[in-house]
Amino acid sequence: MKALLPQIRYWLQTGRVATGKIINLHIPELYAIVRGKIGKTVEFGLQWGITRLRGGYLLATMAQQRSELVDARFAVRAVRDHIELFGEAPRAYAYDRAGHSRQNVAELKALGVRQVALAPRGRTQWAVSGRVRERLVKERAEIEAGIGAVKSGRYGFHRPAARSVAMMGACGQRAVLGFNLNKLVRQIAARDELALVG
Numbered sequence: 001m002k003a004l005l006p007q008i009r010y011w012l013q014t015g016r017v018a019t020g021k022i023i024n025l026h027i028p029e030l031y032a033i034v035r036g037k038i039g040k041t042v043e044f045g046l047q048w049g050i051t052r053l054r055g056g057y058l059l060a061t062m063a064q065q066r067s068e069l070v071d072a073r074f075a076v077r078a079v080r081d082h083i084e085l086f087g088e089a090p091r092a093y094a095y096d097r098a099g100h101s102r103q104n105v106a107e108l109k110a111l112g113v114r115q116v117a118l119a120p121r122g123r124t125q126w127a128v129s130g131r132v133r134e135r136l137v138k139e140r141a142e143i144e145a146g147i148g149a150v151k152s153g154r155y156g157f158h159r160p161a162a163r164s165v166a167m168m169g170a171c172g173q174r175a176v177l178g179f180n181l182n183k184l185v186r187q188i189a190a191r192d193e194l195a196l197v198g
Helices: 004-014 071-086 102-111 130-150 165-189
Strands: 031-037 040-045 048-052 058-062 092-095 115-118
Touching: 048 071, 048 130, 058 071, 058 130, 058 165, 071 092, 071 102, 092 130, 102 115, 115 130, 130 165
Parallel strands: 092 115
Antiparallel strands: 031 040, 048 058
């Protein structure tokens, strides 16, 4: 209450939300995330970085600090994480315009990414063109479907029943693991020589 009461008093006096506002008494580490989307201007919780691998599998990274997973930095961090996990950079990489900058494009190429498709801002030219650009833009859009799937009630990524930040992280990773396992089983079952029974 020593932290919360001054925040309430500040709001009553100024009409503005205090910096670092406590939004959950059980998990005070949660914070407001400004989205700016229609119907969802602000969300509450923790920031996550979601990476989509070829085949539609997802990797999830939970931010340890509020400003850790800013799009401009996560665009490069996702590739560094990929190199750490698989031992090499992806051949192709796409990200939305929030991660675009000349510095990021140059850094991704220096890391070994051959086809960099960071959606440009304004009239800036793409670093790739033609079919490569179309394919990467399509693959980039498919991550939204994966994010929507793990947020569904089936996997429970959205609004987990957790009472700590560590448990929220575990629930998020469990949701992504469930999504990936279901995708793997469906891909195995789709092979002609295999059939699922049970």
